Amino acid sequence: MEQKPKIAFFQCQWCLYAPEDQEWVDTQLPVNIHLIKVPCTGRIDPLFILNAVQGGAEGVVISGCLPEKCHFKEGNLAARRQLAEFSSFLDYVGYDQERVRFVWLDLQDRGRIQRELAEFERKLSKLTPAKTLATRISLNEGGAND
Amino acid sequence: MTELENQIRTEAERLLREGLVDVVVAFRKEDAPLRPQPAFFTRVEDLENLVYDGLCANNLANYLTRFPDETRVGMLVRGCENRSVNALVVEKQHSRENLTLIGIPCTGIIDWRKVVEHTGEDIFGYEDSPDTLTVRARHQTYQLPRQELLHPSCQRCIHPNPLSADILLGEPLPEGDPALIRERVESFEALTRAERSAYFKLEAERCIRCYACREACPMCYCEECFVDHNSPRWTESGTSPAGTHAWHIIRAFHQTGRCTSCGACERACPMDIQMTYLTDKLGKDMWDTYQFETGLDHKTQPPFAAFTLDDKKHFQAGGAQS
Numbered sequence: 001m002e003q004k005p006k007i008a009f010f011q012c013q014w015c016l017y018a019p020e021d022q023e024w025v026d027t028q029l030p031v032n033i034h035l036i037k038v039p040c041t042g043r044i045d046p047l048f049i050l051n052a053v054q055g056g057a058e059g060v061v062i063s064g065c066l067p068e069k070c071h072f073k074e075g076n077l078a079a080r081r082q083l084a085e086f087s088s089f090l091d092y093v094g095y096d097q098e099r100v101r102f103v104w105l106d107l108q109d110r111g112r113i114q115r116e117l118a119e120f121e122r123k124l125s126k127l128t129p130a131k132t133l134a135t136r137i138s139l140n141e142g143g144a145n146d
Numbered sequence: 147m148t149e150l151e152n153q154i155r156t157e158a159e160r161l162l163r164e165g166l167v168d169v170v171v172a173f174r175k176e177d178a179p180l181r182p183q184p185a186f187f188t189r190v191e192d193l194e195n196l197v198y199d200g201l202c203a204n205n206l207a208n209y210l211t212r213f214p215d216e217t218r219v220g221m222l223v224r225g226c227e228n229r230s231v232n233a234l235v236v237e238k239q240h241s242r243e244n245l246t247l248i249g250i251p252c253t254g255i256i257d258w259r260k261v262v263e264h265t266g267e268d269i270f271g272y273e274d275s276p277d278t279l280t281v282r283a284r285h286q287t288y289q290l291p292r293q294e295l296l297h298p299s300c301q302r303c304i305h306p307n308p309l310s311a312d313i314l315l316g317e318p319l320p321e322g323d324p325a326l327i328r329e330r331v332e333s334f335e336a337l338t339r340a341e342r343s344a345y346f347k348l349e350a351e352r353c354i355r356c357y358a359c360r361e362a363c364p365m366c367y368c369e370e371c372f373v374d375h376n377s378p379r380w381t382e383s384g385t386s387p388a389g390t391h392a393w394h395i396i397r398a399f400h401q402t403g404r405c406t407s408c409g410a411c412e413r414a415c416p417m418d419i420q421m422t423y424l425t426d427k428l429g430k431d432m433w434d435t436y437q438f439e440t441g442l443d444h445k446t447q448p449p450f451a452a453f454t455l456d457d458k459k460h461f462q463a464g465g466a467q468s
């Protein structure tokens with residue numbers, strides 16, 4: 001069986017309005033998807049994304065709230081400006097922009113996160129594996145740090 | 147002593163004598179030829195050491211954050227330095243009232259490494275004039291064309307004139323062509339992803355992590371840089387590919403909407419690593435997306451600090467692009 005692409009999934013803790021969705025994300029996420037829960041998309045530093053990419057993530061998903069729906073009023077606005085630019089900057093140095101996906105969720109988007117993740121995974125498996133920036137050596141392979 | 151130098155000295159002397167400033171930040175002659183050094187003048191007697199020519203390579207705005215807000219600083223500024231000062235004032239690193247900017251239209255900074263390459267022997271002295279650089283070396287005197295010796299960032303300079311100097315010395319110069327920076331970024335963007343990646347790696351992996359680029363940059367004034375932080379450690383700290391890539395990507399990204407493209411980072415780099423192609427790309431994006439150019443005034447916040455609800459129309463389901 002072919003290996004599924006590794007995905008880092010940054011999730012704003014407020015963006016999944018339906019408890020079923022949150023339940024699914026918390027407990028039934030496929031093993032190739034690594035969940036990082038954040039208090040708000042504004043908390044996501046570009047460094048987090050770079051670290052995921054360097055650690056071998058073939059795709060990064062960022063899910064957050066729509067404008068005006070942010071729990072902290074404007075965290076998502078700040079995040080969108082920075083992270084959209086960062087993904088295009090990563091493209092500039094050779095990491096495909098298609099591999100960074102934003103999902104801005106609204107109140108009625110029940111069940112959408114599952115569809116988005118599945119669709120993104122299909123898209124990633126069609127792309128050729130990206131290893132250009134996956135340069136981190138893990139600790140058990142003699143790397144400098146984790 | 148050139149006419150311009152004389153004018154700078156006169157102005158600096160006046161500011162110090164009248165007590166309008168506590169310190170004048172400018173350049174001083176150094177024993178090593180080709181390398182005038184930044185200097186802080188607090189006494190009128192010291193001003194005889196003040197020099198100014200095309201080999202003054204540092205961005206003096208870098209030293210602004212050394213002084214507390216109350217210190218009245220007089221500073222020699224060229225076009226790029228003036229914009230850096232403006233960007234620092236926006237970020238509340240110094241109050242504009244306590245600043246006196248002595249502006250000089252800049253004809254470009256000469257890359258001393260190019261001079262050494264051209265002559266290839268010990269250099270004893272030099273004279274800078276508008277068109278040629280006269281270099282006295284051990285065996286002969288060289289007349290080098292100034293335009294060829296300029297640092298690449300200065301060849302692409304858009305605003306050679308200080309935009310908001312309090313005192314302007316010398317004649318204003320014509321504005322540069324913004325297309326030069328754009329063309330460079332666009333030609334890099336036109337390469338395939340593999341080629342871009344290869345070029346980035348070739349440059350970044352030469353890095354010895356000395357952080358000279360950070361120390362030379364006026365906008366890198368954080369007390370603790372992300373690479374110095376060790377609990378948690380954000381990036382690998384050695385010269386491994388992961389460490390050098392992360393440093394070059396994030397250093398450049400932290401300059402988004404703040405870099406004035408002065409090229410001080412490249413001039414400081416002992417490994418001759420290209421860095422402005424990264425920051426220029428971010429600058430170009432800021433202009434294309436938000437019509438923002440760094441340092442044109444001392445009030446406008448950079449785009450990453452000035453988000454508004456108007457961004458709403460850029461949010462797209464699943465899309466990264468605005």
